[in-house]
Amino acid sequence: MAMHLFLPIFSLSLLLSLPFENATSSKDLNTLLQDCAFKALSSPKTGLPYDAKVPNNLTGVKVSAMRLISGSLRTRGVQNYNEFHIPIGVIEKPYVKRLVLVYQNLGNFSEKYYPLPNGFSYLTPVLGLLSYSGVNLSATKLPELDLRASVDKPISIKFSNVKSVPHGSLSKCVYFDLNGSVHFDIVFHGNVCKTVKQGHFSIVVKSNNASSPVPIVHAGTKKTTMNLKAWIIIGFSSVGGCILLMLVCLLVVKVLRRMKLKQMELESENNEALVIKHYAGTKSPVAGAIRTLPTMDMQFV
Ligand SMILES: *[C@@H]1O[C@H](CO)[C@@H](O)[C@H](O)[C@H]1NC(C)=O
Ligand SMILES: *[C@@H]1O[C@H](CO)[C@@H](O)[C@H](O)[C@H]1NC(C)=O
Ligand SMILES: *[C@@H]1O[C@H](CO)[C@@H](O)[C@H](O)[C@H]1NC(C)=O
Ligand SMILES: *[C@@H]1O[C@H](CO)[C@@H](O)[C@H](O)[C@H]1NC(C)=O
Ligand SMILES: *[C@@H]1O[C@H](CO)[C@@H](O)[C@H](O)[C@H]1NC(C)=O
Numbered sequence: 001m002a003m004h005l006f007l008p009i010f011s012l013s014l015l016l017s018l019p020f021e022n023a024t025s026s027k028d029l030n031t032l033l034q035d036c037a038f039k040a041l042s043s044p045k046t047g048l049p050y051d052a053k054v055p056n057n058l059t060g061v062k063v064s065a066m067r068l069i070s071g072s073l074r075t076r077g078v079q080n081y082n083e084f085h086i087p088i089g090v091i092e093k094p095y096v097k098r099l100v101l102v103y104q105n106l107g108n109f110s111e112k113y114y115p116l117p118n119g120f121s122y123l124t125p126v127l128g129l130l131s132y133s134g135v136n137l138s139a140t141k142l143p144e145l146d147l148r149a150s151v152d153k154p155i156s157i158k159f160s161n162v163k164s165v166p167h168g169s170l171s172k173c174v175y176f177d178l179n180g181s182v183h184f185d186i187v188f189h190g191n192v193c194k195t196v197k198q199g200h201f202s203i204v205v206k207s208n209n210a211s212s213p214v215p216i217v218h219a220g221t222k223k224t225t226m227n228l229k230a231w232i233i234i235g236f237s238s239v240g241g242c243i244l245l246m247l248v249c250l251l252v253v254k255v256l257r258r259m260k261l262k263q264m265e266l267e268s269e270n271n272e273a274l275v276i277k278h279y280a281g282t283k284s285p286v287a288g289a290i291r292t293l294p295t296m297d298m299q300f301v
Pocket of ligand 5 (some may be wrong): 207
């Protein structure tokens with residue numbers, strides 16, 4: 001019975017993780033590239049970028065690392081870290097004595113690790129900026145720090161070599177946060193994106209292709225099956241929830257009844273004691289009658 005209750009909840013969590021399907025592999029990539037980047041930092045000078053070596057299976061991906069002392073993002077920023085411009089006032093959390101900014105250019109692996117929603121295509125490679133504690137440069141599998149810029153002084157990314165926008169289409173900035181969700185924003189001056197957080201960035205275009213209805217139908221069916229699946233699972237979960245609620249109610253009723261019985265029993269015992277005290281030694285047939293009550297209750301259960 002417990003299995004029946006837990007299964008719907010389990011499948012619901014599976015469904016919720018669907019939109020982040022690729023988040024795990026991009027997370028693994030971040031972990032791998034953090035390791036590569038830190039290896040480039042043997043006795044590094046503060047504030048200089050060091051290019052990292054990447055494994056053969058990632059040829060074309062560019063990674064570099066820059067070590068900074070704590071608070072220097074807040075007081076100085078970083079003027080030009082490849083395409084990234086980090087203004088004064090950016091804060092990192094939690095506090096670390098030194099931090100490392102890892103830069104990624106995913107080149108032709110962009111689509112693989114950061115697949116776009118249906119109908120969008122990349123006009124630039126995906127670029128990443130991630131921050132880590134730089135206290136131990138041999139550390140691996142480090143969690144990212146939390147990096148925040150203010151809304152009026154955001155970090156900007158100036159892309160070079162943006163592919164030309166197809167006629168009649170509008171380009172957009174795309175931002176993948178570290179949780180794997182996708183956000184779109186406007187492009188400034190044709191090649192600049194702005195952000196208040198770290199993550200992965202690119203410029204994309206939605207192909208406005210009215211002459212080919214096939215992808216649209218595909219997207220539609222995909223959505224409805226998703227919705228159907230969601231509803232089925234939500235339905236099952238609510239049925240499970242109802243059953244659970246009913247069971248809890250039954251249990252409460254049962255416990256209450258048992259408590260009441262106990263009390264009655266206690267009272268009857270007291271009565272009995274009283275009776276016994278009063279009519280010293282004589283067995284009371286009344287007490288026996290009261291004691292049959294619990295067996296009556298057992299028939300309910
Ligand atoms: C690339 O190779 C590294 C080992 O050098 C391995 O850990 C990683 O999973 C590989 N990545 C891909 C995408 O094949
Ligand atoms: C990306 O390009 C490099 C050469 O620049 C090539 O070796 C690699 O196979 C390409 N990878 C993909 C996934 O196309
Ligand atoms: C740095 O990290 C490495 C790998 O996790 C670990 O073996 C080493 O003890 C750490 N060093 C310090 C000083 O914490
Ligand atoms: C990722 O999700 C966690 C928990 O839901 C949240 O606290 C965090 O702010 C999110 N990170 C980003 C970059 O949105
Ligand atoms: C638009 O549709 C035409 C024909 O259906 C196709 O040849 C072309 O590649 C499509 N363009 C884009 C950007 O998807």
